[in-house]
Amino acid sequence: MKQTNLQTSAKRLNGKKISDMIWYRTFQIITFLCASVIIVIIAFILIKGLSPFFKTYTIDGDEYRVNLGEFLIGTTWFRHPNHYGIGYIIVNTIYCVLLCLVLAVPMAIFSALFITRIAPKPISKVLQLIIELLSSIPSIIFGLVGMGYITQGVKYVASWFGVQTAGGLSTLSVVLVLAFMIYPTITMLSITAINAVGKDIINGSLALGASKTQTNFKVVLGAAKNGIFAGIILGVGRALGEATAISLVSGNRGSGPTFSLFDTTNTLTTTILKGFQDTTGLDYDIRFSVGVVLIVLIVAINIILNAVKRRVGAKV
């Protein structure tokens, strides 16, 4: 009697072990699946995106392939039949993102400082809520408002300078829309970074006779710069990858590069988006090549910014 009891409990234990094993493996396989997503993405985009440079396409009876060097430094998007160039688009993209940072970063840092160190508690709470709400507004709505208000404003300002714009579709509109979109992201990360600054550093600065403002700008920001930089990196990523909102306000430029604020422009993402539904063959495949360039650009900029962050962070 006693033995059978022992046997059944041993069996039960064994059953438990088997079910444990099954669940363990299931969870493990799912995790591997989730982690492999990024590899699949890169592999497929690379294969499809590099094909225009190796595969031959038949256009009007003749066979063509695209020259990689010409593609990377070209100053005209498309010349019949197989000449594609995105060099100027890369320059335009970087130029727009740089200008957008010039606008958004000071705005974000000052706002974060105001919310954490200067404003009275109720005001800072309301402001923080507003920033959070702003960060959750979908990009298409920024595009809609950008098209309704910002392009009109840009058109108006341009007319002061006697410049004719394409209905306000311009570099400046793109920069403004991008800046308003990444402003909350950078602000939120800066707030977290500033809140993490130790009280003793602040008190020490005040005790040494520095004014409150001096402490805020020289000590607090200095101590929080690593976190602020992380926010900037995130913001740059968002600005580089944004597509629909800026495709509504950019206009579509056939050749370039352009550095005028009131000229139409285009970025890598808007180039992928514009007109992909109406084309086939080489013109369709080449958009995946633009996607590859976009990924490479994002990775490169991330590496550079992280190196800068390490350099800046080391110098306290």
Place this chain on the structure above:
Amino acid sequence: MIKRKIIDSFWNVLTYLFSSVGIIVLLLIFIFVFSNGASTLSWNLITSDYNQTTYVLSYKDKYDGGNFEYKCKDDEYFSSYWGIAFTDTVNTEGVDSVIISYIDDHSPLLNGLLDVGNDNYHHLQVNQYVTTALLVGEEGNIISCPARKGAESMAAGFNRGVSITTLNLVDGGGGIRGSLIATLYLILFTLILVLPLGIAAAIYLSIYAKDNWLTHLLKSLIDMSSGVPSIIFGLVGLLLFVPMFNALVVSEGYSILAGALTMTIMLLPIVISTTKEAIDVIPKKIISGSLALGASQTQTTFKIILPNAIPGILTSTLLAIGRIIGESAAIIFVMGTQVQDHVLPNRGGTTLATHIYNLMGLENPNYKLASAIAIVILMSVLILNILVKLIGYRLNKFGRKH
């Protein structure tokens, strides 16, 4: 000292100025969206189709006239001869028009109108727009009632006419029912896919995985995919999922199913990290207590860890819904930009966000309808945000580790 103070106040004023930018931007967005969209937004907009159907109808026989009775509301005009009431309204495109607001049960118009196009009898319904009506009077004179003259003259014209030569009718149009249903489908399918996968991966990473190089690699690979821009996910979906469903013979071209798979791989990192955060704050003693009492690892996972991680799972669900509602770039590539009224999971369609993109890409951008959709999106995002906050305050038993 005075110089110091001046410099200090200069910097302080700068912070005031810059922090007000956030408020101004938010205000501008709300002012724009509400001033353009508030008048268009209505229940009718949400329930009606985007594509209009037009009918040309006629009532050839001479009608002797009934003596219908109906108690009109303030803005309604009733034709007692035909038993039909009209109201002045603005259609979903913002043009003044006349809508049928009431039809008497015994009115000849209800079932007796002949569709000129296919000779079938047309069932007249409330909420259809009348663009023009041509009636024949008692003495054979023609009475013309265009919609721009308003509902009052339309009702008066109907009272004088004994038969209807042509009645131009427009059914619906400019509504967002299709996009709304497509959005809900997309949310449903994406959640069905992303929640089990994300929760399983989160459980594995925080409970089962050993602390070795492989786990670190898995974590950093998952983190990396959160930095990929959504347009790239769109390209991958177009390359991988759209042909996949086409090959399985469930779809032709774009489909909501492909959209759901694309959104799934896009949202996995968010769901995993939010759920993992919730699992990580469960005190270790609860888990070891369960194991010490003889529960197996599986029992502990499903009866102790999962119930305690529910706030995190809920939060990740809400975040995922918010992202799906707002996403546009990825969805354009896998679901297309053609607005559909009859939504099927294996066909393309637009979500609310891509519906806006479609409207803005038209020759004359339809700001009114786009803003009305934007109000719907903003409100849902606002509600989701509030819910996330509430869950954060109420349900998080163990508090967050910082």
